[in-house]
Amino acid sequence: MAKERATLRLQDVAEEAGVSIATASRSLSGATGVSDSVAAHVRAVAARLGYVANVHARSLAAGTSRSVGLVVHEIGDPYFAEIASGVLRLGAEEGLTVQICHTGRDPRREVEQIRELVAQRVGAIIIAGSGFVDPAQQWDAKTALQAYQAAGGRVAVIGRHHLGADAVLPENTKGGRAVADHLIGLGHRRIAVITGSLGLTTVADRMVGVREAHEAAGLAFDHLPVLEAPFTRDGGKQATARLLEEGHDVTAVLALNDDMAIGALSVLRSRGIAVPEQISVSGFDDVAVAGDLAPSLTTVRLPMADMGEQALGLALLDRGSRPRRRTAGHELVIRDSTGVPGA
Amino acid sequence: MAKERATLRLQDVAEEAGVSIATASRSLSGATGVSDSVAAHVRAVAARLGYVANVHARSLAAGTSRSVGLVVHEIGDPYFAEIASGVLRLGAEEGLTVQICHTGRDPRREVEQIRELVAQRVGAIIIAGSGFVDPAQQWDAKTALQAYQAAGGRVAVIGRHHLGADAVLPENTKGGRAVADHLIGLGHRRIAVITGSLGLTTVADRMVGVREAHEAAGLAFDHLPVLEAPFTRDGGKQATARLLEEGHDVTAVLALNDDMAIGALSVLRSRGIAVPEQISVSGFDDVAVAGDLAPSLTTVRLPMADMGEQALGLALLDRGSRPRRRTAGHELVIRDSTGVPGA
């Protein structure tokens, strides 16, 4: 019984096709400099043998790789899961492999993950998720990314600025404005905002929209109860519970993401407070489940999977002379969780 | 101005530390055969220089890599997102990089993705998500995986059998039994099942539990309306709409996953059918949002993130002489969507 190699090498394909390894390489990588007939033959042989190139050897020799890294806060969070879905979709289409890593919203872990991806020599890095208002928090990340880009790496970010890279920017401020306008238009005058850390740029941006809406309506913004808690369903529960306990007299709860809104809905229901009759609730993001809640959630739709695709699309482009931006639209989706106060 | 290399090589570290490249390699990979003092010195130098090994060179030379592939049907689906979260968590702890790929529930794409991962020389492959009842559907996948394992690759699957690999098995049958028992115990006698493709093993397994419960209660199982549709929220809506249109006289809808149950809830609400007063609804999986719906969803909890961690844990173990199995427990979670019929 002959000893067989575990996997075939380019060498094997070349021999079988009766060409040199260089020609085989050129044929398979679609490079120029081979006659069409030879190239076709080599490809046929490779296909027949079921040859697949060793990516490590390829990346080592070429110095680049067909892989991209995606950095998210937490893949279990629907917001990021949907973004990842878009990235994976386009990545598969482009024949790219996608590495995903978690940061848990910790700037230090974020930097570590970026360094790791750089060490992997991924061809591009996509960073999803809110940045930090405090520049110091992302100084290291920015530096690492800058060095990576200088060495030819491509970077695209989703929903954050000031990272010196191509960016897909959701209309956080406009969305915040739209949803606050909606509430104010309904007649609400005492609105509580429940939100994740004010140190996140996403939060800050959305907040600006909320403030604008108040100012445009001649309403005081500074006395608005703003309750900060983790940017999760559980945080929404905590913030809402706190709101109720502190006895704020409000007619609407404007949550700065859907997760928190869902938590708010849950607490209000368990306390027997009718939504939207006694208190209106709005969210932000329009995660898949938002329309199926009871009451269905009024929110701002962000095209998350699209944003993921767009970010990867930007990263696949050649590097421009200066960072590009793509704006991802928003859409106010009015459902059953908001209504006229005291209706 | 001196021309600098873009990235440092092991060679640079070795020179700076005044040792040979072999010693440097041994020191950094924690191999034996170096004196502690030298090893420590080399590591210090590497850290000072900010050296990170080129993973491609390393994998090429060593023939293995510190990376794992995770194959899911769709990362945007909370079930898989939560599993992925578990895998990523343990992966980060172990210093592994995780590649995720989509199959879109298409057996052909699944095989392609597996081949791709094999070509990447990942150290382990984790396959999450239902298999197919029809062996022909997964013959190719099985073959590819077998070859990969024979070549030293590690494989762990979640929620599927017959793939000749270590497996984490959720208690699908017991869970199906539990939730059907619950409904029957409540007094329901005419239960509709809404489900994803009956060709999925997950569905088949859960169905067995439902049948057992009926038989144990002396109830006919064969006349149960079983409505098949995509295993998604939308599929749940379709199936429920069909159920209503066909005029089946049932008091409960047993959905074989939460997504479909959420779709069912949505349709029933829009038709003004009270849950659970007129129709009870149950789900399966206990995705994060299940408890926050209105009415909150009675379902079977599966520890998804845990399952992800366990699968990776199995894959990290040395290969055993025969496939190992780990059972992931289930827990019936009774909430507000189920009640006594006609109450």
Add this chain to the structure above:
DNA sequence: GTGAAAGCGCTAACAC
């Protein structure tokens, strides 16, 4: 258009 050969950066025998 095609082939020979020099690396890419690292690991693992094998010498010493």
Add this chain to the structure above:
DNA sequence: GTGTTAGCGCTTTCAC
């Protein structure tokens, strides 16, 4: 315990 060296499988000049 440490150094030398031969590859790992591929891409890419450079000759022809």
